[in-house]
Amino acid sequence: MKKIEAIIKPFKLEEVKDALSEIGIEGMTVTEVKGFGRQKGHTEIYRGSEYTVDFLPKIKLELVVADTQTDAAVAAIIKSAKTGKIGDGKVFVSAVETAVRIRTEEKGESAV
Amino acid sequence: MKRIILTIALMATAAFASMSARADGTNTPPPASTEQRLESLEAYISNGDPTAPLKDTNGNVVVTSPIINSGLQNSTGATVNYPGAGHNAWLLTSTALVLFMTLPGLALFYGGLVRRKNVLSVLAQCFLITGLVTILWVFVGYGMIFGGTGDMTKDWVKGIVGDPKVCWMMNNVTSAPNGNYSYWVSENVLAMFQLMFAIITPALIVGSIAERMKFKAIFVFITLWMFVVYFTQGHMVWGINGLMNGVWNAGAKIKAMDFAGGTVVHMTSGYTGLVLCLILGKRLGFPKGNFTPHSLVLTYIGTGMLWVGWYGFNSGSAVAGDVIAANAFTTTTIATAIASFVWPMCDWLFRGKPTVLGFCSGAVAGLVAITPACGYVTPQGAIVIGIAVAVICWFMVNKVKGWLGYDDALDTFGVHAIGGTLGAIMTGMFARNAVNANLATNLKAYVTDHVFQPLVWEQVKAVGVTLALVIPSTIILAYITKLFVGLRPTEEVEMAGLDVAEHGEEGYHG
Numbered sequence: 001m002k003k004i005e006a007i008i009k010p011f012k013l014e015e016v017k018d019a020l021s022e023i024g025i026e027g028m029t030v031t032e033v034k035g036f037g038r039q040k041g042h043t044e045i046y047r048g049s050e051y052t053v054d055f056l057p058k059i060k061l062e063l064v065v066a067d068t069q070t071d072a073a074v075a076a077i078i079k080s081a082k083t084g085k086i087g088d089g090k091v092f093v094s095a096v097e098t099a100v101r102i103r104t105e106e107k108g109e110s111a112v
Numbered sequence: 113m114k115r116i117i118l119t120i121a122l123m124a125t126a127a128f129a130s131m132s133a134r135a136d137g138t139n140t141p142p143p144a145s146t147e148q149r150l151e152s153l154e155a156y157i158s159n160g161d162p163t164a165p166l167k168d169t170n171g172n173v174v175v176t177s178p179i180i181n182s183g184l185q186n187s188t189g190a191t192v193n194y195p196g197a198g199h200n201a202w203l204l205t206s207t208a209l210v211l212f213m214t215l216p217g218l219a220l221f222y223g224g225l226v227r228r229k230n231v232l233s234v235l236a237q238c239f240l241i242t243g244l245v246t247i248l249w250v251f252v253g254y255g256m257i258f259g260g261t262g263d264m265t266k267d268w269v270k271g272i273v274g275d276p277k278v279c280w281m282m283n284n285v286t287s288a289p290n291g292n293y294s295y296w297v298s299e300n301v302l303a304m305f306q307l308m309f310a311i312i313t314p315a316l317i318v319g320s321i322a323e324r325m326k327f328k329a330i331f332v333f334i335t336l337w338m339f340v341v342y343f344t345q346g347h348m349v350w351g352i353n354g355l356m357n358g359v360w361n362a363g364a365k366i367k368a369m370d371f372a373g374g375t376v377v378h379m380t381s382g383y384t385g386l387v388l389c390l391i392l393g394k395r396l397g398f399p400k401g402n403f404t405p406h407s408l409v410l411t412y413i414g415t416g417m418l419w420v421g422w423y424g425f426n427s428g429s430a431v432a433g434d435v436i437a438a439n440a441f442t443t444t445t446i447a448t449a450i451a452s453f454v455w456p457m458c459d460w461l462f463r464g465k466p467t468v469l470g471f472c473s474g475a476v477a478g479l480v481a482i483t484p485a486c487g488y489v490t491p492q493g494a495i496v497i498g499i500a501v502a503v504i505c506w507f508m509v510n511k512v513k514g515w516l517g518y519d520d521a522l523d524t525f526g527v528h529a530i531g532g533t534l535g536a537i538m539t540g541m542f543a544r545n546a547v548n549a550n551l552a553t554n555l556k557a558y559v560t561d562h563v564f565q566p567l568v569w570e571q572v573k574a575v576g577v578t579l580a581l582v583i584p585s586t587i588i589l590a591y592i593t594k595l596f597v598g599l600r601p602t603e604e605v606e607m608a609g610l611d612v613a614e615h616g617e618e619g620y621h622g
Contacts, residue, residue: 044404046469047523048514051404 001096001109002070006061007035007089008081013059019080022065023072027112028063039087060088064096066109115316119219129365144177152179152193159434161295167332173256184288186299188261188280192288196296199432199451203297204427207487210308213421214238214315221414221472222319227521228406229609230323233617237330244331245311248338251309254303254340256280257346262292264353270363271355274347283339285388292352292360294431303583304426306346311341312425324395326601327614331566333388333593340585341380349376349419354522356574358567362554367567368574369439369543369555374484374535375578382529383579385588394519396606403521408468408536415472421450422479426486440486443494446481448485449479450498456508471504473527480531489550493542501531502540533575542570 008016013030020028034055041054065073074091083089100110144152151165168174176420179193186192219238224230245253255276260266266275280286282303290299314334323329351369356375358367370376395403396580405411409482426444447600455474456466481501482494489497510528520526543550551559558567593599599604607614612618 003430045463045465045467046403046405047473047526049399049403051402053404 001099001112003062003064003094004070004073005092005094005097006077006081007033007052007058008025008061008077009083009087009092010057010059012063012081012083015080016061016077019076020073021067023076025065025069025073025076026065028061031060033058033060033099037087037090049103056087064099064112066112111112113344118340119495123596141173142176144175149177149179152177156196156198156296159199159296159432160290161437163291168387169421173187181304184286184289185284186286187259187284187291188290189278189284189290189562190291192291195287195289195298199296199434200293200298200301202433202437203294203428203431205302207301207308208304209421209424210305210312210428211242211421213418213425214308214312215242216314217417217421218315219413219414220410221418221532222522223323224407224410224412224414225319225405226322227609227610228619231406231611232615232617233327233610234318234322236327238315239325239424240327240331241318241334242314243312244334245314245338248335249307249310250282252276252280253338253343254282254285254306256343257351258290258293258303258306260292261350262352263374267347267353268451270349271353271363272348274351274353276316281535293339297431302431302515305431306350309373309377309425310338310342312347313373313381314338315387316377316381316528317385317523318555319524319528320389320520321392322521323610324392324521324606325388327610328597329599332597333589335383336592337586340589341384342376345376345380345581347364349574358552358555358558358570358578360554364554366573366577367555367570368536369488369539369551369560369567369571370484370536370574371482371487372426372537374480374532374539375574378480378483378528378532379536379575379578382525382527383455383582384418384534384586385524386529387583388590389520390518391587391590391594395521396603398519399517403467408472411472412468415475419475419479422448422483426483430487436487436548436550442491443486444491445484445492446494447482447501448475448478450495451475451481451502454499454502455506456502458510462510473509475504476500477501477527477531480528481535481538481564484535485542488539488543488548490542490544490547491536493544495536496542497535501534505530526542527617535573536571537568540565540568543567563574 034057036054036056041052041056044051044053077091098108099111148165152162162179163173166173166175166177184192219235223234225232230319248558251557256274258274259279260275260342264270266274269274285303287300289295289296289297289517293302349357350372351357352360354361356364356365356366356368424443427575428442430440452475456470459470460466478501481497505527507529509523513526543559544561545559558570559565
């Protein structure tokens with residue numbers, strides 16, 4: 001099993017979710033987050049004062065998939081979240097030791 | 113002998129006749145003729161004096177007429193006519209509109225501009241001032257500005273503070289009009305209308321010192337300030353014996369005019385704001401930290417309410433629903449809309465983007481500048497005022513404030529002091545006889561219908577007197593307040609926000 005974490009632009013969330021559903025991914029967790037990478041923040045002006053906003057709003061998507069689905073899922077995220085402009089985000093993949101479905105207590109890949 | 117008897121009889125008859133005539137004269141004056149009664153009523157249309165057609169050449173009412181059989185007395189002690197329904201109705205509406213400017217208009221405008229941890233502190237300060245000023249007003253404030261019979265020798269301080277003895281605690285302030293200020297509006301309505309001005313003025317100061325002055329300090333400072341600055345300035349400009357009441361006081365030393373409060377409301381609050389923010393010092397972390405407005409949506413809503421309420425403020429200041437009120441409504445709309453357009457255009461031109469705060473700031477600046485002028489200038493004058501105030505206040509707030517580095521948190525100085533001063537001087541340039549017939553009464557020599565008429569210099573003098581009153585008074589009162597209760601909260605309280613520390617509440621949960 002692998003855990004895929006993707007930081008994406010907020011307005012891309014719908015497209016990414018649809019792309020993942022299409023390849024049979026059945027669940028995911030979404031969090032509103034703030035952060036910056038190479039894009040950095042932006043400047044806001046209120047009357048005479050300029051303020052730099054360092055942390056930009058992003059969406060963090062987390063999903064745990066079977067090893068065989070990993071590449072397809074990562075490809076689907078990249079394809080649907082890409083605008084080609086700075087600030088598109090990142091995808092991280094890591095190994096997951098185990099998973100349990102609370103209702104049935106199923107373990108392993110059948111639980112995700 | 114026969115002749116003598118006849119003469120005596122004739123004399124006795126004549127004496128009796130004259131005695132009975134005199135008795136008639138003291139007991140029941142004759143009823144007014146239909147013509148006189150009609151003239152009285154016509155005065156309602158033109159907002160004139162309804163008792164004028166009923167008086168003899170010595171100014172005594174010599175006939176009876178239903179219009180003066182009200183039995184009502186005003187605070188000057190005179191028995192006067194019934195108030196006029198239409199004029200009264202407009203002033204009642206205007207009074208509610210001006211309260212609407214403070215609660216909720218100004219409270220939301222300012223509330224949106226502060227950080228979320230201080231939003232309630234601003235709302236609390238506006239409401240505190242509403243109650244506090246009402247108490248001072250009822251007690252003695254109304255009388256300090258408007259009290260007195262029109263006899264300057266009875267002023268507490270001649271031309272500077274009125275005579276509140278007769279209307280102490282609102283005694284004798286009844287539904288009868290006070291002819292010194294309006295022939296047709298009830299004096300108690302006038303008193304409530306003017307109370308709303310007395311409320312919004314100190315509430316404007318809150319903008320300069322937002323997020324960093326103790327509630328207790330605001331309480332003490334505003335109480336002192338109302339007596340020393342507002343009630344004094346109010347009498348000088350609007351009191352019937354006022355030193356600077358050029359339009360109505362023939363004996364005014366300075367022949368200035370201020371229709372709805374450019375000097376009384378905006379200059380006093382704006383310059384007080386500057387002085388107070390310099391004495392208080394900058395907010396902790398200013399200007400490096402993040403001081404972005406927590407909700408421009410609230411600010412936007414507050415601005416809309418201010419604009420709507422301001423129609424009562426400006427147009428109501430005619431103290432009648434007359435031709436002058438109509439002109440004030442028109443010029444207010446024109447100057448405000450133009451300034452709200454020009455300010456964001458300056459943003460766009462020099463900063464790259466038209467900002468929402470720019471639209472809001474422009475509208476308020478336009479309202480401020482047209483305030484002293486609205487009942488005296490033409491629509492063309494209003495256009496010039498609207499453009500000028502937007503450009504100049506934009507420059508003050510966006511450039512000069514940054515260069516000088518003072519922390520006028522919500523720009524009370526940049527918008528109200530600068531806009532009010534500019535408005536006062538431009539009133540001098542654009543006041544025209546055709547707009548306001550009252551200008552011909554005492555100001556013939558000053559309003560000559562030219563841009564550089566003698567009135568301009570009188571307005572400059574009024575600005576000077578206002579600054580001479582406001583700046584030293586604010587310095588002294590601020591240090592008195594500091595001595596007794598202190599001005600700033602502890603660093604810990606300021607960092608955590610005033611809402612929880614001073615009011616035990618938070619603006620937003622969850």
